[in-house]
Structure formats: structure tokens, C-alpha cells
Amino acid sequence: MKKLYVFLLFLCFSILVFIGCNNLDSKISIEESTTQKTISNNKVNEEIEKLKEEISRLNEELKRKEASIKCLMEQKDYYKQSIDFMLEKLSEDELKEIMEKEWWYTLSIIYNEGDDKKDVEISFPKNCRITLDKSDFDLVFSEHNKLYHIINATDKYKKIYEEVLIRNWSDNIKVKNYDKYSIAAGSGTVVDSIAYQFRNVPNGTKIEIELSEKLKQKLGLEDNILIISIK
Numbered sequence: 078m079k080k081l082y083v084f085l086l087f088l089c090f091s092i093l094v095f096i097g098c099n100n101l102d103s104k105i106s107i108e109e110s111t112t113q114k115t116i117s118n119n120k121v122n123e124e125i126e127k128l129k130e131e132i133s134r135l136n137e138e139l140k141r142k143e144a145s146i147k148c149l150m151e152q153k154d155y156y157k158q159s160i161d162f163m164l165e166k167l168s169e170d171e172l173k174e175i176m177e178k179e180w181w182y183t184l185s186i187i188y189n190e191g192d193d194k195k196d197v198e199i200s201f202p203k204n205c206r207i208t209l210d211k212s213d214f215d216l217v218f219s220e221h222n223k224l225y226h227i228i229n230a231t232d233k234y235k236k237i238y239e240e241v242l243i244r245n246w247s248d249n250i251k252v253k254n255y256d257k258y259s260i261a262a263g264s265g266t267v268v269d270s271i272a273y274q275f276r277n278v279p280n281g282t283k284i285e286i287e288l289s290e291k292l293k294q295k296l297g298l299e300d301n302i303l304i305i306s307i308k
Contacts, residue, residue: 175227181295248289
């Protein structure tokens with residue numbers, strides 16, 4: 078009987094210890110979970126604060142940029158008005174001189190040396206004679222212009238533009254005695270061009286190119302007949 082009593086007492090004690098341990102583990106687990114949530118929330122709050130600060134900084138920077146753009150636009154309007162005022166004081170010849178510095182023309186021969194080498198470009202000489210040892214080449218006429226113009230192509234300056242610019246390129250450049258070529262056009266922001274592509278031209282061939290008087294003057298050439306001789 079006494080042994081049974083001791084056994085029951087030990088059993089009850091064990092149960093109480095087990096329950097107490099479980100309660101302690103549960104309490105520790107809850108505390109750890111709470112701590113982790115607190116740490117996580119703190120990190121989130123820190124990130125939110127950082128983002129708020131970054132947004133505030135970007136807003137301030139945006140305001141400065143907007144103020145700077147506004148100032149630049151005001152300067153642009155002022156300079157444009159000043160330029161327009163000064164252009165009113167210039168003669169037609171002076172206006173042409175300005176426009177000719179904003180629009181200009183070049184005429185060149187381009188060919189490739191082969192073996193993946195770069196293209197070679199030769200400007201047409203003033204005497205209008207050029208000799209090549211290549212049977213494949215391009216005659217390239219290009220119109221260049223500045224990205225920004227002092228004199229814009231408005232109705233007010235239309236007459237001057239017509240006098241300065243070369244229109245209808247094919248009417249100003251004509252291949253006289255050779256018809257085995259093709260034509261390719263190219264266009265860019267500040268350069269437009271037309272290429273007369275000659276291929277497999279026989280040795281001893283002389284190709285004559287006739288230029289209009291206006292184009293001859295624009296290019297600063299001595300003659301309006303160009304001669305391309307193939308060795």
C-alpha cells in the first residue's frame with residue numbers, strides 16, 4: 078500500500094513537471110515569436126522611413142530641375158527674340174552668308190580597299206579630274222546642315238532658302254556617257270546624301286559627270302564637267 082502511494086505521488090510529480098516544462102516552452106516560443114515580429118516590424122518601419130526620405134529628396138531634386146528648365150526656356154525665348162531682331166537688320170546677302178554656313182555640300186569618291194579595311198573617301202579636286210585604280214566605287218553627293226539653325230525655313234526666308242539650297246539633286250548631277258550604275262539615297266539627322274554606285278567599270282573607262290552651274294559654285298569647282306578615269 079505504501080509503495081502504491083509512493084508510485085502515485087511520483088507519477089503526479091512527473092505530470093506536473095511535464096506540464097510545467099510544456100508551459101515554459103510554450104511561453105518561450107511565444108516570446109521568441111513576439112520578438113521576431115517586433116524585429117521584423119522595426120525593419121519594415123526603417124525601410125519605410127528610408128523610402129520616405131528618398132521620396133522627399135527626389136521631390137526636392139525634381140523641383141530644382143523644373144526651376145532650371147523654366148529658366149533655360151526663358152533664356153531660349155529671350156535669345157530667339159534677340160536673334161530675330163538682329164536678323165531684321167541684316168541685308169539679303171548677309172542672310173545668305175549665314176545660311177550658307179548652316180547648309181553646305183560635298184562631292185566625293187568612296188571605295189573599299191578590301192580585306193575588311195575601312196572605306197576610303199576622296200574629295201573631288203577643284204580641277205574636276207580624278208583617276209582611280211578601282212572598278213567598284215561610289216560617287217557620293219551630300220547635303221550637310223547644322224543641328225540648330227539661326228535662320229529657320231519659314232515663309233519669311235523662303236526666297237533665300239531657295240537660292241541657297243540645292244533642290245532636285247538628280248537635275249543638278251547627271252552621268253553623261255555611262256549608264257551602268259545604280260542610285261542609293263541616305264538620310265540622317267544632319268546629313269542627306271545620294272550615291273551613284275559604279276561596279277565592275279572596265280579599265281580605260283572615262284566617266285563624265287555634268288553639274289549644274291549652281292552646284293559647281295557651291296562645291297567651289299573650276300568646271301561643271303567631272304572626269305573619273307579608271308586605270
